[in-house]
Amino acid sequence: MRIGVPRALSFYRFHPTWAAFFDRLGLELVVSPPTNRVMLEAGLRYAVTETCLPMKLFYGHVRALVGRVDQLLVPSIRRLAPGSSNCARLIGLPDLLRATMPDLPPLIAPDIDLSQEARALMSLLLEAGAPFSRNPLTLRDAVLAAWDAYRATRQAMMEGRLTPAGFDRPTGELSPAPADGLPVAVVGHPYNLYDPFINHHLLVRLARLGVKALTPERLGPQPADDYWAFEYELVGAARLALERGVKGLIAVVAFGCGPDAILLDEIQRLSRESGVPLMTLVLDEHSGEAGLVTRLEAFVDMLHWRGAR
Amino acid sequence: MNRRVAFPPLGLISLAAESYLRALGVETVTPPPTSRRTLDIGVQGSPEMVCIPCKLLFGNYVEAAEQGATDIVMLGGPGTCRLGYSVAQQARRLWEWGFAVRTHTLDLYHVPRDLFRLTRAFADGRPAYELVEPVRFLLGLLNLTDELETTTLVARAREQERGAVDRAYAAALERVAALRNRRELDEQRDEIVELVQAVEPDPDRPVLRVGLVGDAYTILTPFLNHNLEVRLGRMGVEVYRWFHYTGRINLPLPSRLRRDRGGRARRAGSRYLKRDVGGFARATIGEAALMAEGEVDGLIHMAPFNCTPETVAQSALVALQRERGVPVLNLSFDEQTGPAGVVTRLEAFVDMLWAVRRRRG
Numbered sequence: 001m002r003i004g005v006p007r008a009l010s011f012y013r014f015h016p017t018w019a020a021f022f023d024r025l026g027l028e029l030v031v032s033p034p035t036n037r038v039m040l041e042a043g044l045r046y047a048v049t050e051t052c053l054p055m056k057l058f059y060g061h062v063r064a065l066v067g068r069v070d071q072l073l074v075p076s077i078r079r080l081a082p083g084s085s086n087c088a089r090l091i092g093l094p095d096l097l098r099a100t101m102p103d104l105p106p107l108i109a110p111d112i113d114l115s116q117e118a119r120a121l122m123s124l125l126l127e128a129g130a131p132f133s134r135n136p137l138t139l140r141d142a143v144l145a146a147w148d149a150y151r152a153t154r155q156a157m158m159e160g161r162l163t164p165a166g167f168d169r170p171t172g173e174l175s176p177a178p179a180d181g182l183p184v185a186v187v188g189h190p191y192n193l194y195d196p197f198i199n200h201h202l203l204v205r206l207a208r209l210g211v212k213a214l215t216p217e218r219l220g221p222q223p224a225d226d227y228w229a230f231e232y233e234l235v236g237a238a239r240l241a242l243e244r245g246v247k248g249l250i251a252v253v254a255f256g257c258g259p260d261a262i263l264l265d266e267i268q269r270l271s272r273e274s275g276v277p278l279m280t281l282v283l284d285e286h287s288g289e290a291g292l293v294t295r296l297e298a299f300v301d302m303l304h305w306r307g308a309r
Numbered sequence: 310m311n312r313r314v315a316f317p318p319l320g321l322i323s324l325a326a327e328s329y330l331r332a333l334g335v336e337t338v339t340p341p342p343t344s345r346r347t348l349d350i351g352v353q354g355s356p357e358m359v360c361i362p363c364k365l366l367f368g369n370y371v372e373a374a375e376q377g378a379t380d381i382v383m384l385g386g387p388g389t390c391r392l393g394y395s396v397a398q399q400a401r402r403l404w405e406w407g408f409a410v411r412t413h414t415l416d417l418y419h420v421p422r423d424l425f426r427l428t429r430a431f432a433d434g435r436p437a438y439e440l441v442e443p444v445r446f447l448l449g450l451l452n453l454t455d456e457l458e459t460t461t462l463v464a465r466a467r468e469q470e471r472g473a474v475d476r477a478y479a480a481a482l483e484r485v486a487a488l489r490n491r492r493e494l495d496e497q498r499d500e501i502v503e504l505v506q507a508v509e510p511d512p513d514r515p516v517l518r519v520g521l522v523g524d525a526y527t528i529l530t531p532f533l534n535h536n537l538e539v540r541l542g543r544m545g546v547e548v549y550r551w552f553h554y555t556g557r558i559n560l561p562l563p564s565r566l567r568r569d570r571g572g573r574a575r576r577a578g579s580r581y582l583k584r585d586v587g588g589f590a591r592a593t594i595g596e597a598a599l600m601a602e603g604e605v606d607g608l609i610h611m612a613p614f615n616c617t618p619e620t621v622a623q624s625a626l627v628a629l630q631r632e633r634g635v636p637v638l639n640l641s642f643d644e645q646t647g648p649a650g651v652v653t654r655l656e657a658f659v660d661m662l663w664a665v666r667r668r669r670g
Contacts, residue, residue, distance in 0.1 A: 047624075048620050048623045048624050048627075050614060050615050050620050050623070050641060051620045051624075076584060078584075085393065085587070087617060088390070088586035088587045088588065088590065088617040088618040088620075088621050089586075089617060089620065089621055091584050091585075091586045091587075092582060092584055092586040092590070092621040094583075094584075095581070095582045095583050095584055095586075095621070095625065096621055096624045096625070098628070099581055099582070099624045099625045099627055099628035100624050100627055100628070102631070111584070253358075255358070256358070256615045257358075258360075258391050258615075258617035259391070259394070260358075261356050261357075261358035261359045261360075261391065262356055262359055262391055262394050262395055262398060264356055264357075264358070265356040265398060266398075282358075
């Protein structure tokens, strides 16, 4: 039995968790290859035109798996904390996919609602695992392995030993940030930061410009009282980073992202109040590399100049 | 200073809400109807990428404050739609812009609960039995405006003299706005509805039926949708919108079917959208699925550009279209949309629906 995992959206958050889980059940996970232009074009054929670029890429990654796998893993992430709320597209992901592609393999589509503590994750993993094993001991094993992997991943990311880009590589991948570089917070959702195709190798470029990029998962425990499920990745991370004395802020958002449209306003406020310069990168399928490079260089030059003054 | 409450323009709901507040003995301020100026203010005070209802509503709030409102009812509340979050931001911005107003959120997911809460806040400790009458008045008003509007949406298609229905409708609305309490409403109700029904229809004229689904704010704001309902009506199309103030539906169905419309819509829609993704997405797709079963010739899906829940609904409509073969026109609106583009697409869609009907005999 081969289970397909699109390398998009929640892959960049939960892949090690699911990998540990399905590994214990003796199932093979097949991750779609890194994003390329062909996948983007395949995605554009299926996605609603107005949706955001990460969604369009998600469709492309699904296309790359159709025909090669027996089932597809597409979780619906509802809530991470009580009172919080997730983007409509991420909640409706399995429904969206079923509606737009008639030739899909069966979906494994557990609802993830972490608002009732970790127990929810357990029961959901059981929900996802029950079709594959009748043995409660195996299931228990798998759930515990998944939970360990979840915590170990967070810890490793906080210590800078792992980034979401390296989730499906055995050794993980070290963050390219030089340790003694200019500290700049790069805030955004992991699927925007760690897919080099979507952001034109932003993190590598920053490293080459001598910038020590602080990304949300490096910044430590996140407050759980936010309205949007992943608000901490933008506003919370920016706040923590400012406390640590970063010299600049870079916000990476996708064009048409519902929550980010509003959260950007909060980041602009933070930047105004603290006097730390902010650059906003809005990503869509038309964004060219040259424009990005020029803006990055200018921004980093400006930060150096401010530092020297 | 006396409390002066403003409710943002939103179809006939604002009319009913204001009459209700006056019946409670609260002074009200009527903000000007949504206009170009509202949009300009809204664009200035909102994040660039946010959807147009958020921008227009902020403009409405500012215009209400300019008219001297002390209390503003804001639409929002924590659903999954962006409005859930933007109200907090908007309230703060009003203060930053120097408007000292109290803001009250009307949670669109919990209307009855918030209606109770806001009534308590505005009624200043009046005993509960004095509130029964105003609430009955409000329900009566919502019923009446619903009936007026649904009658108008259908009657336009068969009017013999262009504009006759709209004149009658305007006259009826004036009468509604003048109502003071439930007693007056009960006395004049039939007369008011009669005003629109009295317009002589052309029974021989062939008409199409089109269902409007999608975001309620877009459907209820003529400034945003370039008066789409009136334009359709004048093209000889009977318009059935999914959204009604009282939750009723205006299709000519036996009353037994009409009663459980909401439940049936949920069941019909769950085939295409199992999870509640916020906004009006699930209601939209449910109603669309019911209407697609021969109730209408075609569907028009209306949404603000980049509305998060409605892009989900739009994907679900793709499946509906594939399975049921019902024609769907997707229209999205933002500050850049011009009337010419909308009219051209409406005309083409209507022509196509006629062609389909002729082919089916």
